Amino acid sequence: MTRWENYVSSAEKIIGAYKGSLPLHHFLKTFFKEHPYMGSRDRRWISQLVYHYYRLGTWGKNLPLQTRILAGTFLCETQPNDLLQALQPDWNTRMELPAAEKAMILEQPLSPEGIFPFTADLSEEVNEGAFSYAFLRQPRLFIRVRNNKLDKVLQLLQQKNITYEVFENKSTIALPNGTKIEELVPEKSWYEVQDASSQQTGAFFHPARQETWWDCCAASGGKSILLKDQQPDVKLLVSDVRRSILENLQQRFKAAGIKNYEARVADLTSPDAAGTIGRQQFDGIILDAPCSGSGTWGRTPESLTFFKHDEILKYQQLQKRIAHNVIPFLKPGGSLIYITCSVFKQENEEVVAFIEANSRLRRQEGGIIAGYDKGADTMFAVRFS
């Protein structure tokens, strides 16, 4: 067997064994640990073959596995490469064709629902074609520059010849995926790794000085740091159901130089939430809800194959319960920012309708934050008051 045939055979083995119960990158890590004779170049090729295969979603389901693996590379790459040159040289001369034309060479027309099997569930504002076809490209890495360090960060990137794009806001920088930013910019307080769409949710916060805010599903604090950067003297409470993630938050806040905040472990589905949070009321509540994450699946394309449709409803029920339990903590006239990284209307518009039907809150601004046009995640953020 040639080296290239070996790569495809390893990819076949992995795809045959992988059942989606843990993230693909963990599965690959374990696989390579068990096959220590594979060098870093082998690992890179094999991982890429597997990822490209999952990027196709349900497209070409009836093709033989080997053909589909090669088709993944054919459709997802735009430049000729040595593997296709060895195994499918006729395709390799046509790498620059649009994906839809490449798909026709295989007699398998490309369609949004072929790649993303849940197009019927998409939020209205999502462009189903642009969103689905974006799965064929690996998303980019984004950082948010802090503390006026744009020039310093750019200087370090230029020194290492890293290609980058600075967005109009002068704080979002797009980088090639896999950039080792922590090695390039050792000063952690100069930037946060945060997806471009996640950064954009901050446009709906509008915090004023001395206000009291609660980031009620804070995880490791991405939105809280965004809030504190906008208004450092906001009084902040962070909570999450997971103690371990709040420990990560504490470390991240320390690195970011954020000191004044309170942290609590709280399960917000429990009627007891008030017992943990107390009687206080907030000017602003950020509810960055647990969700399907479907707006981020470009980074975990295996979800296109393994996500179960009935999970959407489970997330919606969880989101409604949490929203119902946190709304009483909002001061009259205060702002609730409801956020998901989902593209499903059940988790977005339907939860907005639920909040409006069950409280005095009314949607003020926001909606889908599309990421598919810039190699970013797609999110949903709405401010109620």
Ligand SMILES: C[S@@+](CC[C@H](N)C(=O)[O-])C[C@H]1O[C@@H](n2cnc3c(N)ncnc32)[C@H](O)[C@@H]1O
């Ligand atoms: C989308 S993540 C939040 C991301 C975070 N805001 C950020 O920007 O990094 C949702 C969080 O909700 C938390 N969560 C899930 N169920 C919860 C519950 N019942 N009560 C409180 N938090 C919950 C999860 O542990 C998870 O960390």
